[in-house]
Amino acid sequence: MTVESVKMNKTMYVARSPRIAARMLGEEMLVMSAQESTLFTLNPTATILWQAADGATPLDEIVGRRICSEFEVPPEEAMRDAEALARDLANHGILLISEEPIPQPGFSPRQPAPQEAVKR
Amino acid sequence: MSVLMQEMSERALRLGVPFSVQLDLTYRCNEQCVHCYLDHDDHGEMTTVEIKRLLEEMAEAGVFILTLSGGEIFMRKDFFEILECARAFTFCVKLKTNAVLIREAQAARLRELGVQSIQISIYSHRPEVHDAITKVQGSLRRSIDAIRFLKSQGIKVIMANVLMSENMQDHHGVRRLAEELGADYTLDPTITPMMDGDRSVLKLNAGESALRELFRDEAYVGNAEEFCAPPPSPDENSMASLPCSAGHTACYVSPYGEFYPCVQFPLSCGNVRQQRFLDIWRDSAQLKEVRAIRLRDLSSCSQCAHGSTCSRCPGLAFMEGNMRGPSTLDCEKSYARTGIPSNNLLAKKNAPSVPRLVQIQVVPAIMGNRLSRLGSAVGAA
Numbered sequence: 001m002t003v004e005s006v007k008m009n010k011t012m013y014v015a016r017s018p019r020i021a022a023r024m025l026g027e028e029m030l031v032m033s034a035q036e037s038t039l040f041t042l043n044p045t046a047t048i049l050w051q052a053a054d055g056a057t058p059l060d061e062i063v064g065r066r067i068c069s070e071f072e073v074p075p076e077e078a079m080r081d082a083e084a085l086a087r088d089l090a091n092h093g094i095l096l097i098s099e100e101p102i103p104q105p106g107f108s109p110r111q112p113a114p115q116e117a118v119k120r
Numbered sequence: 121m122s123v124l125m126q127e128m129s130e131r132a133l134r135l136g137v138p139f140s141v142q143l144d145l146t147y148r149c150n151e152q153c154v155h156c157y158l159d160h161d162d163h164g165e166m167t168t169v170e171i172k173r174l175l176e177e178m179a180e181a182g183v184f185i186l187t188l189s190g191g192e193i194f195m196r197k198d199f200f201e202i203l204e205c206a207r208a209f210t211f212c213v214k215l216k217t218n219a220v221l222i223r224e225a226q227a228a229r230l231r232e233l234g235v236q237s238i239q240i241s242i243y244s245h246r247p248e249v250h251d252a253i254t255k256v257q258g259s260l261r262r263s264i265d266a267i268r269f270l271k272s273q274g275i276k277v278i279m280a281n282v283l284m285s286e287n288m289q290d291h292h293g294v295r296r297l298a299e300e301l302g303a304d305y306t307l308d309p310t311i312t313p314m315m316d317g318d319r320s321v322l323k324l325n326a327g328e329s330a331l332r333e334l335f336r337d338e339a340y341v342g343n344a345e346e347f348c349a350p351p352p353s354p355d356e357n358s359m360a361s362l363p364c365s366a367g368h369t370a371c372y373v374s375p376y377g378e379f380y381p382c383v384q385f386p387l388s389c390g391n392v393r394q395q396r397f398l399d400i401w402r403d404s405a406q407l408k409e410v411r412a413i414r415l416r417d418l419s420s421c422s423q424c425a426h427g428s429t430c431s432r433c434p435g436l437a438f439m440e441g442n443m444r445g446p447s448t449l450d451c452e453k454s455y456a457r458t459g460i461p462s463n464n465l466l467a468k469k470n471a472p473s474v475p476r477l478v479q480i481q482v483v484p485a486i487m488g489n490r491l492s493r494l495g496s497a498v499g500a501a
Contacts, residue, residue, distance in 0.1 A: 017234075018207075018232075018233075018234060019234030020210065020234065021184065021210055021211060021212030021213070021234070021236065022210040023179075023182060023183070023184040023210065023211075023212075024182070025128060025131055025132060025135070025137060025139075025182065025184070026131060026135055030128055030184055032184075032212050032236065034234040034235065034236050035274075037236070037237075037276060039122060039124045039125050039128070041124070041128075
């Protein structure tokens with residue numbers, strides 16, 4: 001789904017793009033897009049949004065639970081800013097946004113590693 | 121390097137974070153390049169489980185750029201399983217490969233997994249030259265096919281052109297080939313000793329006249345007059361500068377878990393099979409020693425005209441016998457560039473032409489340092 005096709009005031013789901021590299025460095029989140037080969041740094045609000053973007057939690061819930069409480073911002077203003085931020089990150093290929101939940105890749109690095117199938 | 125990436129590297133240095141790691145997955149290879157510095161036998165590579173645990177430890181330590189290299193990475197049957205795990209930990213993954221095992225399916229999978237870039241070794245645009253270096257007939261054709269597959273997936277490809285006497289005349293041809301394929305191009309005119317210290321491959325290095333010509337080629341160096349100008353005298357800032365990122369923001373892990381400051385700096389700092397990655401990074405005595413070195417601590421180089429501009433590699437200096445000493449390969453490059461011999465080259469020229477009593481080849485690190493210090497003391501006396 002394109003960024004533009006998710007209209008304002010609809011439920012918005014956000015997910016981290018699977019083609020992104022990311023790491024916390026000090027207080028900032030570094031994000032690099034394989035698509036653009038461009039490095040970004042995310043401010044604390046964008047970092048919270050990025051970390052919470054699991055594809056299953058609606059944006060308004062992320063804003064209510066994580067952003068309003070952290071930054072003491074009125075909910076309407078926080079939601080407006082978060083939507084704009086999500087669209088901006090989506091334009092750079094960093095986030096995926098949709099009106100529907102976004103399935104995430106099944107592989108989790110924290111799952112126990114399977115026994116080796118191949119003897120080298 | 122972008123300005124932001126430079127800033128992040130500097131921040132990583134301030135925070136003591138291992139920003140960039142090269143992990144060699146195997147030393148096995150399907151090519152047998154004449155200049156290769158590796159022993160291709162498998163002496164007990166890390167298992168899939170061990171590598172996944174290491175990736176988790178590296179992510180926790182803050183590693184951002186992860187270069188997977190070898191040997192030939194696609195020789196590991198679990199390569200994509202390792203890559204999936206690395207990407208799930210959101211590393212910025214770069215690959216180094218000869219690409220002969222990359223076909224359409226592999227290229228598509230690499231794109232899906234969001235690999236940042238793939239560096240592919242190409243020695244010549246002429247099959248007879250490239251294939252003679254790799255000792256595999258048809259290898260150039262397969263590598264070029266792979267580059268086309270990767271480019272068709274929109275993946276960034278860098279063609280790495282290592283230059284030696286065998287292919288010194290072909291770099292313009294390789295560069296044109298890179299342009300035609302839509303790949304980036306990088307050139308390296310240095311053949312390094314084997315990791316076990318054997319220096320016999322150095323005979324393949326391009327000679328001084330070839331280097332001199334290369335360093336005046338504005339296609340590579342920009343303004344040749346500026347590039348080859350006599351170096352400014354080292355000032356206080358350069359005396360306090362770090363030799364390179366090895367051990368400061370970057371390090372290397374071998375297929376056997378050995379932890380070195382850099383792939384070209386085989387000073388063992390620990391083994392990730394026995395210690396946690398972050399514990400080695402923080403506590404290794406060897407790494408602390410490497411980190412303490414500044415230009416002013418280098419006995420010969422701090423007094424040398426090239427001190428502030430030389431590309432001196434501390435790893436090559438270490439392999440020559442002393443991590444605080446000069447790297448003759450870099451002295452030769454500085455000389456080819458400027459026509460001004462380094463202190464080290466002058467000392468070698470003035471040395472009596474008697475057979476060397478000490479052949480510093482496979483001498484262990486500590487012994488190498490002792491010999492070198494002994495040599496300095498004798499010289500001063």
